[in-house]
Amino acid sequence: MTDDPVLDPALTALLPAGFRDILAPNAANEARLIDAMMSTATGHGYLRVKPPLIEFETSLLQGPGAATAERVFRLMDPISQRMMGLRADMTAQAARIATTRLKNAPRPVRLCYAGEVLRTTANQLNPEREVVQVGAELIGSPTAEADAEIILVAIEALRAVGVERISLDLMVPTLVPSVLAKLGLPAKPLSALRQAIDRKDVAAVEEIAGDGAAVLVGLLEAAGPRTEAMQALSRLDLPGDAREALDRLTEVVELVTAVEPDLSITLDPAENRGFEYHTGIAFSLFARGVRAEMGRGGRYRPNHDPEGTATGFTLYLERVLQALPDPKKPQTVFVPHGTPRDQAAALRRDGRITVAGLTPADDAEAEARRMGCTFILRDGQVAALN
Template sequence: MFHSGLTVTNPSCIEAPLPKGVSDFLPETADKITFIASRIHSVFDLWGFRRMITPLLEFEDVLALGMGEELRGKTFRFEDRQTGKLLAIPPDITPQVARIVATRMHALPLPHRIYYNGRVLRQAQMQSGRSREIFQSGVELIGLDSPEADAEMVAMAVEVLKGLGFTGFKIDLGHIAFYRGIMDAASLSEAVRRPLQEAIAKKEVSAVRSLLEGEKVSDRVKEEIALLPRLFGGREVIEEAARIVGNDRSKRALDNLAQVIEILDIYGVAEHLTVDLGEIRGLDYHTGITFEGFVPGVGEAVCSGGRYDDLTANYGFPAPATGFAFNIMALLAGLSRKPEVEASRSRDFLIFNQKDDRREALEIAQKLRASGFTCARDIIKRDLESSLDYARKMDIRMLLVIGADNCKDNELYLVRTADHRGVAVTREELFDKGLEEKFDRQGENHG
């Protein structure tokens, strides 16, 4: 049994390791994650999307209908003792939304504007060091086959990133049908398609040319494929690609991409856009526009998505669709030192009661919470310095002392934990949102 004031100095006597690729998130980090998610959700709400909550488990054969080979290879599976069937932990939420829309919402009018927040698990190579647990906040717009729908996704992503305080970020736009049109026209052997795709994704021009040397395709097609890693830059890339490409599918893809960018000009987000026609890292279910968002200082995409017109059809309900998701932990990596995110960890008040009667302390705590302040009571009996030290370590901004010797009957004493500066306030002033100014005024007077 632990008593108040007892300090555990050697917790290592209990071993509680975690599987590789997952983490505990202590309150400071959890507060930041919650702050980021709430900012994302506020934008989704403002754009007219409604939240959906998906299950943690699915039958593997049902979930597999909405996943390509890549995602199936990253899925955690195990047997259900109740049914004997194979269960799966979803590696991505979009296939779940597609299933729900197709099987439970098909009678409702289109389009469906849905957003979600959740965690998924993906198998990862042990030596990669990558997390197997991914925090996703995303949207799905189902029922619209329109460049404006695709542009809406990109514009929302930009709005979220701006709202979180990012500058200098980029949204890389691609089109999976442009790449597939070239590859289909080339009729390459299966043995070379996969390594060629990897070389294109890594922008390895010499490796691409080397892989094509032994293939029986025309020089023009070889040139089209060899140029893919270099088709990166501004919208002039679309014009350059149009001069090179010969097949109709790729040409239609370029027209579609140009239309989306034209609409994004109206949104006023052109400065954040780049075009990358060699970007082919979209999930297997993507069919059209794809995009990824990158912020300074983070080595992975903070958001990604695109069009996936065939996914709901796998569950018996054909409908065009587009969507994207934020990787919240990647966002956190880019925001970890931003003042607003740091401030999200803090709480407002800790009440320290020097009176024998607890009634006043409890009543003031209730009124503070009703006024929108966070407030905790220091129930443990300890001295003022110990309580102040606790408040500082718990990121509580102010210690509220009831019954301080230097206060009048209608006054309370506030101590700011950051600098231990104290000031007497009346009960009315306590509920003023500008309390920090009172500390600063007092400092000026003392000066």
């Protein structure tokens, strides 16, 4: 089972770029990790749902799904003659379920899900076009407790599969826009200013922002470990709604650290990229040793419910796997041809994996070794093969 498709171009060419076969022991390991992460969420009352792989394009791209529009595989439905899409993200699907099928369920609604998502394009950072998304959504509670619960359940799910040394990066994607709105800049300098902020180019911000420079540079320079960042932010002269957003951030940090006092938390108050559809606290989760984020989430407005509010997280299974040791190949017991069936059945009941010999073998031990087994069932006893 050691054939490595990555190393064999002839085999890789069997599949389109970005698609792959997951072999043993990885496929079973992935299933086990998904199950453990889902169990964490269901333990907190999140109801597991399973939306379809295909929906009408219009539905798939609503609300939080809009961000995926450029990456969705489109298909014509031969039945309805309408355009359908293969999901590139499940957040919008869960939000749709909450706001339509479960519109009469008591609020907040807690949902969780795991499944494949697909993308038309691949890039160096994300070479896969089929990945597993694991997520949870808490719909209908505007509270800081809800923000904190989603972050804490995501961290607990990562811990449940063995991810260690997790760090949390907190963002407030609405902060910069609400400061910018107060400046009343014309479109062109406003756009230049936005870009300067995204580049974290302090000099350019000071040059363009005029009266807003002190606050904007303050937001940029506050980025860092939570204690220092919170102090720096408290000194800024912010407009009312930005101040409220920061108060919420403070509250969420307090709720999270009450449960996770040793968690490494950094704040990135001016960060906005990739969180454009978020309407409140957003976050990324990292693990020491893995450069890309394990997962992300935050507060958003669910589709089909313009008055509503939700928060949720997405964990990327492929990234989680990078933070974990490779799974071990399970040990197997060879059961020679002609062994009474109940002996092998008893071993399986004890959690052993048996591999039946389908033909008589002169040398059963040699046959067991050929089949890659590490044990053999002999005279009703399991014996190790040396």
